Amino acid sequence: MPIQKGLFWIKVDGTDLKPALQESKKEEWNGDADMSDSTVKVLRAEYEKRAGIVTELSSDKNRTRLQQHLTTTIDHFDADTQWLHKSLGKTIKVYQKKTNSPTTSEESLKEVNWEIVELSNLIEQSKERKETYENMLPLLSPQNPDPAAVNKKHKVQEPDTKRYLTAILKKKRRQPAASHVLVVMVSDEERKKKPYALPVQYVPYHSLGDQWVRDLTTKLKERMVFHGLTVVGTLTDGEFSSLRTQGGTRALHLWQLIHDAREGVSKMQRETLKKYLVQVGVNDDGTPVTEANDPRIPSHVITKLHDIMQELDFSNAIHHIRNDLVPEGYTHLPWRVHVVPESQLDMLRSIVGTYQIRASVEELKQEGVHFSKHLYVPEVDITTGQIHHEREDHNHILKRIAKHTREAGHDDIDVRRFGEAMLSDRTDLGHAALVGLRKQSVRDAEKLVSHAVKNFFVEKGYTAEAEYVKLVADWHEAADGRGLSQEDRRAANLAMKNYILDRWMPWHRDDSDLSKIDINRYF
Template sequence: MVQLKANGRGNVLYNLAKGIGTLREDGQESRFPIKRMPMGLIEYSADFFAADNLQSISCPLDYRLWQQTMYSNFGQKWSILHHGPMCRVNSSPQASDIQSDDTRRQCTMNALVNIPAVSERSLRRDFGSSAITITAEIQVAVLDDAAISHPNSWWWLKADGCDINKGLKESVQQKWSGDVDLNDGHLQKQYEAYQKRLDSAKKLGLEDRNKIKDQLQMLLNDLTKDIEFLNSELTNVNNEYSEKLQSRQHKEKEMIKLTWKVKELSDLNENGREIFSQVNLIISKLPTEECDRSVNIPRDLHEIRQKVCTFIKGVVRHQRIAATHLLVFMISNEERHKKPYALPVQCLPYKGLSDAKVRELANEIIHEMVRRGMKVAGFTTDGEWNSLRSKGNTRPLTILQVRSEARAKYSHIKLARLAGMLTPVCDSDGNVTGKVPNLAVSNILLMEILSWKKEGATDQDVFIRLRERTVPPAYRDTVHNWIDGKDETPVEQLRSILAQLEYTYQINAWQAKGVPFKDYVYVPEIHPKAGMEFCEREDDGHILKRIGQSLRQGGPRNLQLERFEEVLHDSKAGLTYTALSGNSHIK
């Protein structure tokens, strides 16, 4: 206390004791958090400066995890600033630095550090021993920890994509980076084949001289395939270059890239043909039976080995697919009481993904979550993959998807076939069927069409009556044509009629299967992997953004805008001023 007062410090010990001893309003936790940072930092700092032997103290887990997070994000610069620019433990020249893990006994009497912390080497060792990997595999360790820490929680799975700089690299240890990897084993197979070819090229003629001819013949076969690939790629790139040049809408940077690619492919093609000729020449020098040791070809083989390795690396570089985006799958506790709100469980570099592939990847993670007893509430994505929110694994999720499928079914059918679906045919027994069978067109409707025709109605009269019947009376003044803003042609009129009949038929069919589309716009399905009701939705921020944009453009009629003002000032709503106004100010 005397030292604190003499140096102008406050009553730190009293305030610390008061913060630890005083409980919060809930009576569960002290005002000063004991179970998390910064308690670990204070504890380790006190132990550090009081210890005569640093081997007798250990870093608390919460402080160590915090250091791992900071080091992984900011690296060595953060570590230097955190420890201090004059970091040392003992003032004697023989004393070791605080960050040395080999020191068995260290005195902190004259230590000069900003904040005591573990060494960089210890942090890197922690990363190396962690169950978290840097591959595209599912991080099962995160799922295990989440399942154990929150056994009764509901979890949301979220997918989000971001852009990354496109580029393929290969380290001196022949490790690849920058490739597309969807965790399907394709990249691993390509890399293994690449390594196998390099190993074969490096061992060419070094193991069994009697097999040199066979090895060279296999090399010729591989070279032939490589040259064919280069010719095909060169043709495609030249065509792309010509098209961009003729369009006059090209960017200079893109044209420069294509020019360099043409140059690289041309040089590789020329080198491949040269190697092919040299290999043929070496084969011609070999005897037809056993290799004659009097023939001196080691020098030629040595030269070929070097050229082939360089050539293989060049060809494979053009066969690899560079990733342009990164897809991150995250899990989030539905309660989300504290950060981090979302935990990454898989990172996939990709170039382009279909909705079906994203669903397949999500189902793999859901399967792993269900195996651990985790309850999965649903899957949320941004605006990239629209069908995920309207079409489930086994059926449509919304009536909007039913309408879309009904419309798509008749979009490309020609007039004669469409008319045949609405043309009644009566057999000898008096049964009425359609000229072109269609389940969506009921026999009752076909009999009604037949009665109209008996009364003298033409086909066009029938189509007009049916078109009017597809729209409820209250909405006939605002009927939407097949293409908005354009009068319907006869074929478009038939498409509108049949699409509406198909929509009604599908709604009734799903209703009979227990899917109440007549009562609800959106009906979640029972997920085949989770075995429970599963919600598919878009990220709330994107929905809110579109709602705000619609409101700024006028919005629906009779909309009570004052209700938005009320919810905007509601602290529990989470609605931001930006979404409604478009301004950067956050309310």
């Protein structure tokens, strides 16, 4: 197999889909995926069995078989009615919940209301179908059987019965049904020729676990390697965030280590956490002993707390250990946002969680993974044998940045000044882009944070706004990559990293060890 030139990315994106399980004229089923649990296969088998019985009722002349078919069909209607009543009850509860929610859209309410109407109609149809077929049973009595009369009566009912059967099996689709289609594409990194990304697979779904997507792309990587394509990474949208932070064997991002540590200690009670820190003895080598004896907690921290407690009680002593988590001159953030002062439990969680992260970073460093220097460290993919990057599409990120900007989410800038920029004939910033009327428009986001807007801010002397817009615009161009040198791309990305760290870890320019980040600080 010849090696193909160039580098290739896998792109995964989801698009909305009207929830339905449909049968085409070619008798193919579409609208949901059989997620290796045979749900669709079982449903299809039920459909074909019932459809076969309905067809035989029009032609079979054997009294015994006809009686069995009628009895089975009546039992099916009974089961349908019970299932429909349960589904109706659940749907009514969903409707009531949505009605009481002020954020529910009118379209969503209409959809659920229509579902109630359809289920109610099917219940009536099921009861009518059952009654109709029960009235046929006397025609098959052993004393005076008339199979031909049953065939004749059923032929009149057959079209309505098959329409009902199609409708009830649509309702019995996977609950909930597919609401999106996952589009999997392959793209040449240089993107010199349109279409930039070629679709290679479509997967209908309602919800997909990140691991399922990881397994799906593994199969695609195998085929790409087979065809000599060099796979360098996967691009996903915001829905599959853990793909970009948690790899197959370890964390990919420092944020994941923070998340795991916070989640772990948040489940611990005060007395449990104290056992990690309070010295209860000393080893032969002089190192302190605690009840928990977690090697991730440094000995000097336990010793310092023990020494302070010779003069202060635990409640006061723990404040000194808490303050040591950030460099002198900086203030740590509370465990819970805006909850100041911290409770003793929250301080303990911050202390234990911080040292657990620092220990995790040190352990990974021994494996050649340096989270002390890098926020993100990709894995070597076991399928390709190459470093594999997991990234979010930069256009998705840009749209979120634009939304955050419009909503005045950035404290350093005055969002009202973008309104002034809209009035200038040199910015190309229109009202729709300013207020975000087209939420999915990348072009509008680009107009909001463009170099033209930056130039306007420079002329007006709006320094903070000009620096912010330039930073985002440069980063967006660097992420796209086309037309820029690697040096220019690196400079723009480094500027964005420093901008983030200036707020996430303000002391990073004096001490660049990222393991010393404040785990309670969000950016």
